[in-house]
Structures are given as structure tokens and as C-alpha cells.
Amino acid sequence: xxxxxxxxxxxxxxxxxxxxxxxxxxxxxxxxxxxxxxxxxxxxxxxxxxxxxxxxxxxxxxxxxxxxxxxxxxxxxxxxxxxxxxxxxxxxxxxxxxxxxxxxxxxxxxxxxxxxxxxxxxxxxxxxxxxxxxxxxxxxxxxxxxxxx
Amino acid sequence: xxxxxxxxxxxxxxxxxxxxxxxxxxxxxxxxxxxxxxxxxxxxxxxxxxxxxxxxxxxxxxxxxxxxxxxxxxxxxxxxxxxxxxxxxxxxxxxxxxxxxxxxxxxxxxxxxxxxxxxxxxxxxxxxxxxxxxxxxxxxxxxxxxxxx
Numbered sequence: 675x676x677x678x679x680x681x682x683x684x685x686x687x688x689x690x691x692x693x694x695x696x697x698x699x700x701x702x703x704x705x706x707x708x709x710x711x712x713x714x715x716x717x718x719x720x721x722x723x724x725x726x727x728x729x730x731x732x733x734x735x736x737x738x739x740x741x742x743x744x745x746x747x748x749x750x751x752x753x754x755x756x757x758x759x760x761x762x763x764x765x766x767x768x769x770x771x772x773x774x775x776x777x778x779x780x781x782x783x784x785x786x787x788x789x790x791x792x793x794x795x796x797x798x799x800x801x802x803x804x805x806x807x808x809x810x811x812x813x814x815x816x817x818x819x820x821x822x823x
Numbered sequence: 824x825x826x827x828x829x830x831x832x833x834x835x836x837x838x839x840x841x842x843x844x845x846x847x848x849x850x851x852x853x854x855x856x857x858x859x860x861x862x863x864x865x866x867x868x869x870x871x872x873x874x875x876x877x878x879x880x881x882x883x884x885x886x887x888x889x890x891x892x893x894x895x896x897x898x899x900x901x902x903x904x905x906x907x908x909x910x911x912x913x914x915x916x917x918x919x920x921x922x923x924x925x926x927x928x929x930x931x932x933x934x935x936x937x938x939x940x941x942x943x944x945x946x947x948x949x950x951x952x953x954x955x956x957x958x959x960x961x962x963x964x965x966x967x968x969x970x971x972x
Contacts, residue, residue: 676842676845676849677849693825696825697961700825700826704826704853704854705853788955788961788962800956802955803952803955803956806937806951806952806955806964807949807952809966810966811966812846812937812963812964812965812966813937813963813964813966814961814962814963814964815955815961815962815963815964816961817958817959817960817961817962
């Protein structure tokens with residue numbers, strides 16, 4: 675059986691995401707795969723406007739977000755048995771950074787929470803859709819319930 | 824562990840889809856879930872044009888496609904241990920019909936091949952994306968390789 679070896683769970687740390695992490699952990703256990711977890715801190719300045727950056731890059735804020743994300747990943751890692759060396763905080767465009775990490779780590783399955791195309795999801799786009807459309811590996815989109823976005 | 828109980832594999836019968844079926848079958852076996860397979864025959868006439876239907880509904884052609892699809896599902900079912908009562912041919916809009924079937928059968932995971940957003944996929948859209956955006960259950964998109972669309 676050609677199963678999964680490297681499973682990458684992406685997390686937003688939202689309150690509805692627990693089932694996503696649980697499913698990723700269960701799946702990794704069943705396949706005897708290594709589970710990694712990552713969080714993307716979106717800190718890209720908007721530079722496409724002819725008026726220059728609308729939201730400038732804020733180094734201090736980004737550092738704080740990265741610090742907070744690392745702490746949360748530590749908690750999550752303890753809960754799901756993922757050691758620190760497989761916990762990743764990436765900074766930049768979530769799609770680009772997560773896909774880059776996935777390729778670097780030879781990920782064969784990305785697990786991501788999915789909001790579907792309703793509520794704010796329609797306007798903001800969805801990380802799940804974006805990953806699905808561009809990943810070179812499989813993507814498991816876990817439906818989030820009780821979430822409006 | 825709250826795993827998957829009803830896995831629905833959607834198939835297009837394209838030559839690159841074997842890994843999709845294999846992964847669905849492996850996953851169903853690991854979770855001790857029931858595997859079902861379905862194929863959607865897209866036979867909706869295009870009725871939105873102000874000039875009337877552009878591609879009229881062809882009952883004979885549809886019947887032939889359904890017949891051919893049922894035979895192919897029988898072969899696939901034999902290969903992956905899916906009995907005839909869990910083989911489904913749906914007719915209409917693939918997204919709507921597959922999602923309707925998934926809800927009717929209490930599917931908790933849809934497995935679908937994914938072409939990504941390159942080649943013709945960009946123009947035609949992707950069943951995987953469409954299912955991901957609208958399914959009420961989890962969706963596993965298996966990356967198709969060696970496929971241009």
C-alpha cells in the first residue's frame with residue numbers, strides 16, 4: 675500500500691479547528707506517517723497600489739505574532755504528539771509559504787480546515803481552496819462546523 | 824477515535840485516476856469504512872442562453888453514457904471490493920448530483936481526483952474545487968500526476 679508518510683496540518687488556531695487537528699493526528703497514526711504542524715503569519719504588505727503600500731509591513735507586530743504562534747504550536751504539539759522540530763511558523767503569503775514548506779518537507783498530504791463558500795469565505799477566498807488548486811500533493815479539507823467564515 | 828464511516832469515491836474513468844481509487848480504497852480499509860463509488864454523467868442542457876438551449880438534452884446519448892458508466896463501475900467495484908449496491912451513476916450537474924448523493928448516503932468523506940489550476944483546469948474549473956467549496960463533509964483531493972487538465 676502506498677500510503678502517506680508526511681502529513682502537514684495547517685492551523686489558524688481558531689476555536690473550531692480541533693476536529694481538523696484530531697483528524698490529521700488520527701490519519702497520521704493510521705498511516706504511521708510523521709505529522710507536522712504549521713501556522714502562517716500573513717504579514718505581506720500590500721504593494722500593488724499605485725499609491726504605494728496601503729498596509730505597511732510591521733516588523734514588531736510580525737515578531738509578536740510569530741512568537742505567539744510558536745507558543746500555540748508548542749501547546750498543540752504537546753496535545754497531538756508533534757515534537758518541536760516538526761512545528762513550523764511561516765511568514766508571508768499563507769498559500770505560498772505553506773506550499774513551499776510542504777515541498778521542502780516532502781509532504782504528501784496537507785490537512786486544512788475548510789469553511790466552504792459561504793459567509794465571509796466567499797469574499798476572502800479560502801486557504802483550503804487555494805491550497806487545493808496549487809498543491810503538488812494531496813489535500814484533505816476538513817469541514818469546519820459551527821463556523822460562519 | 825471519530826473516523827470516517829462512509830467514503831464516497833467520485834470517478835471520471837480517466838486513465839490517471841487509478842491512484843485516486845487506490846487511496847480511497849486504502850483509506851476506507853484503514854478506517855473500516857464503507858466505500859462507495861460514483862460517476863456523474865453531465866447531461867444538463869445549456870438553457871441560460873437568450874437564444875435558447877445551445878446543447879440540447881440528448882436522452883439516447885445519456886442512456887448510453889449511463890449504461891457505459893455502470894459497466895465501468897462494475898469493473899472498478901470488482902477491483903476495489905465495492906458491491907453493486909454501493910455503485911452509483913448520477914445524471915445532471917456533477918457537483919449538485921455528487922453532493923446530493925453524498926448527503927443521501929451520509930458520506931463523511933468524498934475522495935476526488937484533482938487536476939489543480941493549470942492547463943484546461945483553469946478554464947473549465949475543477950470538480951475537486953467545486954466539491955470542496957460546497958460539500959458539507961470532508962473532501963480528500965488526490966493530486967493527479969501526468970495529467971494536463
